[in-house]
Amino acid sequence: DAGVIQSPRHEVTEMGQEVTLRCKPISGHNSLFWYRQTMMRGLELLIYFNNNVPIDDSGMPEDRFSAKMPNASFSTLKIQPSEPRDSAVYFCASSLDLNTDTQYFGPGTRLTVL
Amino acid sequence: RKEVEQDPGPFNVPEGATVAFNCTYSNSASQSFFWYRQDCRKEPKLLMSVYSSGNEDGRFTAQLNRASQYISLLIRDSKLSDSATYLCVVNMLGSSNTGKLIFGQGTTLQVKP
Secondary structure (H helix, E strand, O other): OOOOOOEEEEEEEEOOOOEEEEEEOOOOOOOOEEEEEEOOOOOEEEEEEEOOOOEEEOOOOOEEEEEEEEEEEEEEEEOOOOOOOOEEEEEEEEEEEOOOOOOOOOOOOOEEEE | OOOEEEEOOOOHHHOOOOOOOOOOOOOOOEEEEEEEEOOOOEEEEEEEOOOOOOOEEOOEEEEEEEOOOOEEEEEEEHHHOEEEEEEEEEOOOOEEEEEEEEOOEEEEEEOOO
């Protein structure tokens, strides 16, 4: 069975450019989560959706970050404009629903902003 | 104070050793508890859930102390393949934060031959 799919796996861009990260959750999962991981701050929850609706975006660092989930099988995280401090690994995870404990993580997108 | 706190380590132990990791959480409303494992440059994966009665899975034993808001993970007879970062995770089901996992910074384990 396919797990959570993320693309691209690696992204190198220059400061000021727009970056779009993509995620396909596990089929049948209704909840989707976006995380960011850095050495300094660890794993931080940015935003999560349930049935395609954003539930909590309090972890989104600033207005440069936005996320959408147009349908049950696709979500994007966009950074515009990107800054060097956005460099991190961005993980997408999905779970059956918000009352299910186990979240399954994708392989992550390693973002470097020069 | 961080919501979930762990000793970052690293813990360097020889093969066959027993090692224990501890974790404290600040929100007494927390409902569910887990240990996730993360290998270098990989995604986190669920290792085991933590129940009030304690639970064991092979060489791994997890314990929860709700009164002290403390979680532990014990690894017996450690193997080289146990080398990874272990993340303590808390979920607040039944609250307005339902579904939101809070991750600790992780404890790094290096098992040496």
